[in-house]
Amino acid sequence: MTEQQKNTWKMGKRDMVFLAIITAVVVILVLGSTDRKTIPVPNDETHRNTTARAQCMICHDAAGVRPQPATHTKMERCFLCHTQPEGWAGAPQ
Ligand code: HEC
Numbered sequence: 001m002t003e004q005q006k007n008t009w010k011m012g013k014r015d016m017v018f019l020a021i022i023t024a025v026v027v028i029l030v031l032g033s034t035d036r037k038t039i040p041v042p043n044d045e046t047h048r049n050t051t052a053r054a055q056c057m058i059c060h061d062a063a064g065v066r067p068q069p070a071t072h073t074k075m076e077r078c079f080l081c082h083t084q085p086e087g088w089a090g091a092p093q
């Protein structure tokens with residue numbers, strides 16, 4: 001390749017296809033991320049005033065009224081993933 005050829009590189013068809021694919025992937029990832037938000041904690045009397053995990057689990061363990069899915073994480077801090085209801089009574093987490 002001569003010096004002249006190097007300096008006169010132009011975008012070819014394959015470069016355009018490559019660019020189009022990259023753009024599509026980015027767009028899909030950005031749009032897809034909005035669908036993957038965790039289910040929020042309902043904003044009701046019960047959920048605003050429950051401030052201990054043990055209390056949550058009375059209703060949400062396997063024997064509760066609304067069990068977590070069997071595959072659910074065993075992580076302690078529910079609000080890391082589930083949005084806190086507005087006006088939650090507990091300390092900010
Ligand atoms: C007195 C029982 C009770 C307690 C305590 C309780 N929940 Fe719930 N929770 C429910 C019920 C029943 C539902 C489903 C009906 C609804 O939308 O209110 C629910 C729904 C949810 C949902 C939404 C899932 C869905 O099916 O829509 C999340 C997330 C959740 N609770 C998290 C929590 C967390 C975190 C705590 C502790 C801060 C907690 N809950 C305390 C009874 C309870």
Ligand code: HEC
Nearest residue numbers: 038056060066067068069071072073075076077078080081
């Ligand atoms: C690491 C993130 C994470 C943490 C921490 C977490 N959850 Fe979840 N939870 C999820 C996801 C994601 C789902 C959606 C269902 C699934 O795929 O497991 C879910 C689903 C649920 C559901 C069922 C919702 C339904 O409609 O069936 C309940 C109830 C729930 N979580 C309660 C809790 C409670 C209570 C805690 C705290 C002890 C907690 N979660 C902590 C991520 C989390």
